[in-house]
Amino acid sequence: MGSANMEKKWLFPLVISSCVCLFLLATSLNLGLVSSPHKLFSSMLQSRVATNQTGAAFAEAKVSQAPPPPAVPAIPRFAYLISGSKGDMEKLWRTLKALYHPLNHYVLHLDLEAPVAERLELASRVQNETMFRNVGNVFMIKKANMVTYRGPTMVANTLHACAILLRRSKDWDWFINLSASDYPLVTQDDLLHTFSGLNRELNFIEHTSQLGWKEEKRAMPLILDPGLYSANKQDVFFVTPRRTLPTSFKLFTGSAWMVLSRWFVEYCVWGWDNLPRTLLMYYTNFVSSPEGYFHTVICNVPEFAKTAVNHDLHYISWDIPPKQHPHTLNINDTSKMIGSGAAFARKFKHNDPALDKIDKELLHRRKDGFTPGGWCAGKRKCTRVGNPNKIKPGQGAERLRALVDRLTLTAKFGQNQCK
Ligand SMILES: *[C@@H]1O[C@H](CO)[C@@H](O)[C@H](O)[C@H]1NC(C)=O
Ligand SMILES: *[C@@H]1O[C@H](CO)[C@@H](O)[C@H](O)[C@H]1NC(C)=O
Ligand SMILES: *[C@@H]1O[C@H](CO)[C@@H](O)[C@H](O)[C@H]1NC(C)=O
Ligand SMILES: *[C@@H]1O[C@H](CO)[C@@H](O)[C@H](O)[C@H]1NC(C)=O
Numbered sequence: 001m002g003s004a005n006m007e008k009k010w011l012f013p014l015v016i017s018s019c020v021c022l023f024l025l026a027t028s029l030n031l032g033l034v035s036s037p038h039k040l041f042s043s044m045l046q047s048r049v050a051t052n053q054t055g056a057a058f059a060e061a062k063v064s065q066a067p068p069p070p071a072v073p074a075i076p077r078f079a080y081l082i083s084g085s086k087g088d089m090e091k092l093w094r095t096l097k098a099l100y101h102p103l104n105h106y107v108l109h110l111d112l113e114a115p116v117a118e119r120l121e122l123a124s125r126v127q128n129e130t131m132f133r134n135v136g137n138v139f140m141i142k143k144a145n146m147v148t149y150r151g152p153t154m155v156a157n158t159l160h161a162c163a164i165l166l167r168r169s170k171d172w173d174w175f176i177n178l179s180a181s182d183y184p185l186v187t188q189d190d191l192l193h194t195f196s197g198l199n200r201e202l203n204f205i206e207h208t209s210q211l212g213w214k215e216e217k218r219a220m221p222l223i224l225d226p227g228l229y230s231a232n233k234q235d236v237f238f239v240t241p242r243r244t245l246p247t248s249f250k251l252f253t254g255s256a257w258m259v260l261s262r263w264f265v266e267y268c269v270w271g272w273d274n275l276p277r278t279l280l281m282y283y284t285n286f287v288s289s290p291e292g293y294f295h296t297v298i299c300n301v302p303e304f305a306k307t308a309v310n311h312d313l314h315y316i317s318w319d320i321p322p323k324q325h326p327h328t329l330n331i332n333d334t335s336k337m338i339g340s341g342a343a344f345a346r347k348f349k350h351n352d353p354a355l356d357k358i359d360k361e362l363l364h365r366r367k368d369g370f371t372p373g374g375w376c377a378g379k380r381k382c383t384r385v386g387n388p389n390k391i392k393p394g395q396g397a398e399r400l401r402a403l404v405d406r407l408t409l410t411a412k413f414g415q416n417q418c419k
Pocket of ligand 4: 330331332
């Protein structure tokens with residue numbers, strides 16, 4: 001009797017842990033590069049088949065709780081936030097037209113520092129553009145937010161855009177955060193084509209837990225962002241005492257530019273786990289929270305940590321030693337930019353000759369026009385939507401594919417990517 005009890009005592013944990021192992025194994029084998037979200041569900045089913053009664057009951061409960069596998073359309077869609085401040089309206093407009101594709105969604109934001117006239121001008125341009133009116137996929141945030149560079153209001157603004165995009169449309173797959181001084185190096189057809197071969201759970205987010213000097217200069221000081229309560233723009237200010245490093249989660253940092261899966265964006269915005277909310281509060285007093293919030297959330301949740309590809313898909317050139325702002329790109333940087341295979345580059349001055357070169361050689365875009373693609377029947381003068389699902393990838397798709405393959409081959413998906 002006693003020994004039978006003992007047996008049960010160790011048998012149960014053994015069965016449970018072997019089920020978990022089998023489940024993890026099946027998931028990791030299935031979370032490969034070219035797979036779709038249903039693979040995850042089918043791997044759950046497989047693990048049920050592979051285990052016995054106790055495990056079956058456990059896995060079955062999981063599967064019946066999970067939503068039915070969504071029908072994934074072959075071509076993904078992107079949801080963009082393009083944001084700017086005072087004096088950025090023309091830059092933002094040019095970037096928007098270069099990035100436009102009828103399948104995507106666009107949210108535009110000029111912060112409160114931009115004069116009212118500038119914001120009205122952007123709103124009227126959006127309204128007046130026949131293409132945007134007909135397709136209805138460009139939305140401007142009219143009630144502008146106060147945004148402080150380096151402050152938490154920047155993260156709040158990004159989350160605001162995510163929430164608008166989630167509410168406006170159910171059918172996008174990735175969120176991309178850009179500023180008015182960013183510019184694409186590939187056409188949207190190239191990007192849509194490359195991403196149609198990817199697992200839609202992947203996130204492109206450059207990250208590291210090696211904080212280095214940032215421990216001292218970013219994680220320990222405490223700041224206040226007047227943008228949270230003041231009607232006038234002011235910079236963040238430092239308060240004392242400082243704080244120690246956190247012990248209930250691990251800090252990560254990285255680039256403030258990222259490509260996030262819808263799955264992860266929903267996790268951050270809806271907050272059915274408390275972690276995204278707790279971390280948001282923690283980051284309220286953090287220097288440069290846009291370089292840490294999403295990184296720390298994604299890396300502290302095992303399910304998401306295995307989807308984090310360590311790159312921001314941007315070409316950004318830093319001076320050595322790095323200054324606060326990256327080197328402004330010009331015509332002499334174009335070959336390095338193209339050679340990187342990145343999808344976007346930053347930052348550019350308004351109407352820099354490098355942008356004209358990109359338009360001409362990479363995007364085949366006419367001045368003030370849209371970047372042509374399969375959606376306007378391959379016509380260079382793109383004025384009407386033909387079949388939006390017709391994708392005509394060019395050489396940009398090959399360059400981007402090579403970069404993405406390199407990134408995803410070195411990563412072992414199904415394992416925690418965060419170090
Ligand atoms: C299945 O579970 C039972 C206990 O419920 C155990 O005795 C048996 O060894 C398990 N079989 C396998 C193949 O793991
Ligand atoms: C609106 O668009 C038309 C052509 O589509 C143009 O002639 C006109 O100047 C535009 N108005 C504004 C306010 O941009
Ligand atoms: C999002 O994009 C803006 C560009 O305007 C950038 O400054 C910001 O730091 C980005 N990241 C986050 C997490 O808000
Ligand atoms: C590009 O390089 C050339 C030759 O080295 C130089 O003369 C020119 O000033 C550079 N242009 C810019 C914008 O830096």
